[in-house]
Amino acid sequence: MFDLATIKDLLGLVNYWVVIVLMMAGFYTVIAQHNLIKKVVGLNIFQVSVFVFYISMGKVSGGSAPILKDGIETYSNPLPHVLILTAIVVGVATTSLALALVVRIHHSYDTIEEDEIQTIEHGEEDIA
């Protein structure tokens, strides 16, 4: 079952293994951690896994950058790489906004532990 070809196939997909491991690690961190900063870090790792995914999918083995030059025959697909530049910018914006919110939460609650915040909120009355 595990002949050389299968093992080569599996190893050849190393980028995608990395993607899946990062994705799950990040996702788990977002869900399991109570600290808001750690949640943001987890969210970042989750997003980075998608960046790696897009970058890997555009790469063609032996392909070069898509420039007009003699002797270059195979090109990698630049589109996913360009797309992910945009996604990285979006990711930075999301992270900075999340961190700004954490700062404000820390000012108002004196804690950034989610369970402690929930205990505090539980006792609050609903007023506009």
Next chain:
Amino acid sequence: MITASDPWLLLLVVVPLLAAPVCVLLRSPSGAWSVATAVSWAVFGISIKLLLTVLEHGQAVYRIGGWDAPWGIEYVLDPLGAFVVLIVAGIGAVTMPYAKRSVEKEIRKDRIYLFYTMLLLCLSGLLGITVTGDAFNLFVFLEISSLSTYVLISMGQDRRALTAAFRYLIMGTIGATFYIIGVGLMYQVTGTLNFADLKTIMPAVIETRTILAALAFLTVGISLKLALFPLHMWLPNAYTFAPSVVTAFLAATATKVSVYVLLRIIFTVFGDVDIFASFPLQPVLIAMALAAMFLASLSAIWQENVKRMLAYSSIAQIGYIVLGIALATEAGLSGGIVHMFNHALMKGTAFFAIGAVIYATGAVTLKDLEGIGKRMPVTMAAFVIAGLGLIGVPLTPGFISKWQLVTAALELDMWPLAALILLSSLLAVIYVWRVFEVAYLREPAITADKPADVPLSMLVPIWTLAGAAIYFGANGTFTLDLADTAARHLMGGF
């Protein structure tokens, strides 16, 4: 069907996008408000013009930079898109005049110009999602609208607005990231991001596991954004603690636009393949929709905070919309689509009215609302219209959409479904009645020395929406025809 390039499509997105930094430069609250109002009205005008174009020609197209699709990014508007643009732009146009006084009361003076900047960005993002014909471009607009929404929510007075915004940010980002994972998987197989192009390639590749994984990621990601039942946890707190204006605007537009994205994916991208056969999407969506209709309505009954009650009611109403979509027949779709419009009117009115009550009395719990019907008769009359609409009383818009949904269910011989739709309306009767009872049948706790005062600039928008609700409730021909056209177009006919 080649249509000429229509630059109004681009202006629809660019005008509010460029007006946002202008608000930052102006810095003065009234200056920013004037710009935002002017822009929102201009956008509403453009949306009407586009609707007329689309009804005449079937669609409107704009190719960015003159590049033909699928290489360039294409803005496309079909009847469904034009309908959603009309909803978003229309709600935007009534929100801005309402916002002036409400925002002055609820938001710190030195932050007001930023508030309007964010509201314009959010408007621009929501409109962008609706007009774009490119899957990745849609993601960018989704994030523009989402990021501005997080900021808007965090501007609420209560400190819990901050945690609500943070929670929404986490869940919203996960949803959006799921969406790009799905888009990436589709791109890997098809090599295109253009919706129309994806549609033509899809039948050849539907059997691959990659595409099925993409569909799963897309469905879950979008369902997070539209707060479909088990993924709705961010919504109640976000709507409860956001400033009143923001709650009304988001409740009427944001989830509708997410529903639009779901429709785009299911009926455009996967339009030429029978996904309901290769993927158990239908039973899942129907189950979630029913759970939303019942469990969210039940939760609404137990709420003391009226804003939170209306938020849970929104989740239930989204259930009706998704139910219509899941039926996947023309009648069901048109029921879902017309309910998007009708729910926007009703929830907009309801949240506007509650916002006015908060403006005048600062209270949002049922206990504080005792006798409010006598102190604020004009405002609460609008709330009554919205409440009756949520129940689905005849002559209100809610009746038209529920009638359409029930008919669609009966056409498919799904009579238990029709019975459940009616049964869940009874739950709406209970939570709406709780407010009526407190507002009209109890004496005011504080002896009302003066009738609570709401400025005209808030009353006019409230009654514009309430009036529209009455009109489209009594005469559903226009909206139903439009929804039918949109549904027929989505299902592939004309």
